[in-house]
Amino acid sequence: MLSADSLSRGRSAGDRSHLTNKPDRLFEPDTLDMNQLSERNAIVKRAGDIKFWRSICPQLSISESPLGSHMKPYAVSPSDVKKATQQVLEEGYFQVGPIVPRQETRLLTDAVRTVVDHGFPAPFVLVYDQVWQILSRLENLLSPILGAFYCVTLDVWIYYIRGFREDSADSKEDSGWSPHRDGKLVISTLRGDGRPQLLDVWIPFTDTTVEHSCMYVLPTHLDPNYPDNLREWSVPRKSLQDIRALPAEAGAILGWNEYALHWGSRGTRWADGPRISLAARFQSRDLDGSGFLTLDANSSFNFQARLATIGTLFNRYSRRKKCPEALVNFCRGQVLLYEAVKLGIFKENASERIP
Numbered sequence: 001m002l003s004a005d006s007l008s009r010g011r012s013a014g015d016r017s018h019l020t021n022k023p024d025r026l027f028e029p030d031t032l033d034m035n036q037l038s039e040r041n042a043i044v045k046r047a048g049d050i051k052f053w054r055s056i057c058p059q060l061s062i063s064e065s066p067l068g069s070h071m072k073p074y075a076v077s078p079s080d081v082k083k084a085t086q087q088v089l090e091e092g093y094f095q096v097g098p099i100v101p102r103q104e105t106r107l108l109t110d111a112v113r114t115v116v117d118h119g120f121p122a123p124f125v126l127v128y129d130q131v132w133q134i135l136s137r138l139e140n141l142l143s144p145i146l147g148a149f150y151c152v153t154l155d156v157w158i159y160y161i162r163g164f165r166e167d168s169a170d171s172k173e174d175s176g177w178s179p180h181r182d183g184k185l186v187i188s189t190l191r192g193d194g195r196p197q198l199l200d201v202w203i204p205f206t207d208t209t210v211e212h213s214c215m216y217v218l219p220t221h222l223d224p225n226y227p228d229n230l231r232e233w234s235v236p237r238k239s240l241q242d243i244r245a246l247p248a249e250a251g252a253i254l255g256w257n258e259y260a261l262h263w264g265s266r267g268t269r270w271a272d273g274p275r276i277s278l279a280a281r282f283q284s285r286d287l288d289g290s291g292f293l294t295l296d297a298n299s300s301f302n303f304q305a306r307l308a309t310i311g312t313l314f315n316r317y318s319r320r321k322k323c324p325e326a327l328v329n330f331c332r333g334q335v336l337l338y339e340a341v342k343l344g345i346f347k348e349n350a351s352e353r354i355p
C-alpha cells in the first residue's frame with residue numbers, strides 16, 4: 001500500500017521520468033491514493049467528533065446517560081409474553097410483536113442509512129442514545145424469561161444487508177449468515193428447566209421478508225443434534241421440512257438461546273431495500289463467567305465510552321464486516337483510551353474487561 005511518504009520517496013522535484021512515454025493510467029494510482037489518504041483522515045476525524053454525529057442525525061441524541069428510570073418499558077400483550085416464555089422453553093427461540101413502535105424503527109432506519117451513506121459501517125449508529133434506549137425497554141418481555149434485573153450486555157451489532165449482488169458481497173455479512181449456534185460450549189447457559197441465562201435478541205428495523213435476508217431457525221425440539229451434538233451446525237436432510245422462516249415486521253422481537261441453530265438468508269434482488277436490524281445479547285443476573293461486559297443503567301455511558309464499545313465490537317467481530325483500516329485503528333485506539341482513562345462506566349469484574 002502506498003503512503004504519502006512513499007509517493008515522494010526517490011524522486012527529485014524535477015524528475016518527471018516516471019511520467020514520460022507512459023500511459024496516463026499509470027499516473028492514476030498515485031492520485032487515487034492521495035485521495036484515499038485524505039478520505040481516510042477525514043473519516044477518522046469525523047468518527048471522533050461528536051458535533052459531526054449530531055449534525056448528520058439531528059433527530060437523535062448523544063447524552064451522558066441515555067438510560068435511566070425515565071425509560072418506560074414497551075407494552076407487551078399477555079399473549080405475547082406467554083408465547084415468548086413458552087416457545088423459548090420448548091423450541092429454543094421465540095418471535096412476537098411488533099413491540100417497538102414503527103415511529104422508532106423508522107427513526108433508526110433513517111439513522112443507519114445516514115451513517116452508511118457517510119461511509120461508516122452500520123454499527124456506528126451505536127453512538128446514539130436511541131439504540132440503547134430500545135434495549136433498556138424490553139423488560140416486560142424479557143424478565144419472565146431471564147428473571148428480574150437481567151443485564152443488557154455490550155455485545156450488540158447493527159446489520160445492514162443489501163439486496164443480493166454477487167459482485168459486491170464483500171463480507172460474510174453481505175451474504176447473510178450460514179447456519180450456526182451463537183454460544184460457546186465451554187459454559188452452559190441453560191437452566192435445568194431449559195430457560196436461558198443468555199438470550200440473543202434480534203429486532204428488525206425494516207420489514208423483513210424472505211426476500212430481505214430474513215432469519216431462519218431449526219427449532220431445538222426438531223433438531224436431531226440438540227442438545228447432545230452441538231458442534232454440528234448442518235441441517236440434516238430429514239429436517240429440511242422443519243426449518244422455519246421468520247419473516248418479521250419492523251419492531252418485532254425475535255430471540256433464541258445460545259444453542260439454537262439459526263441463520264440469515266442471502267438477500268435477493270427483489271428486496272425493496274436493505275435489511276436493517278439490531279442484534280443484542282442479554283444476560284440473567286445470576287450467570288457468572290460469560291465474559292460479556294454489561295451496561296449499568298444508572299451510570300454514565302458517554303460518547304467516549306460508546307466509541308470504545310464500537311471499537312471493542314470491531315475487534316471482536318473483525319471478520320463480520322469490512323471496515324476501513326484507518327477506522328479500525330481509530331476504534332482500537334478508543335478501546336485503549338477507555339482503558340487508560342478508566343471511565344468506570346461499566347460494572348466490571350475480573351473476567352469482564354474490554355479485550
Ligand SMILES: [Fe+2]
Binds near residue numbers: 180181182262
Ligand atoms: Fe447468530
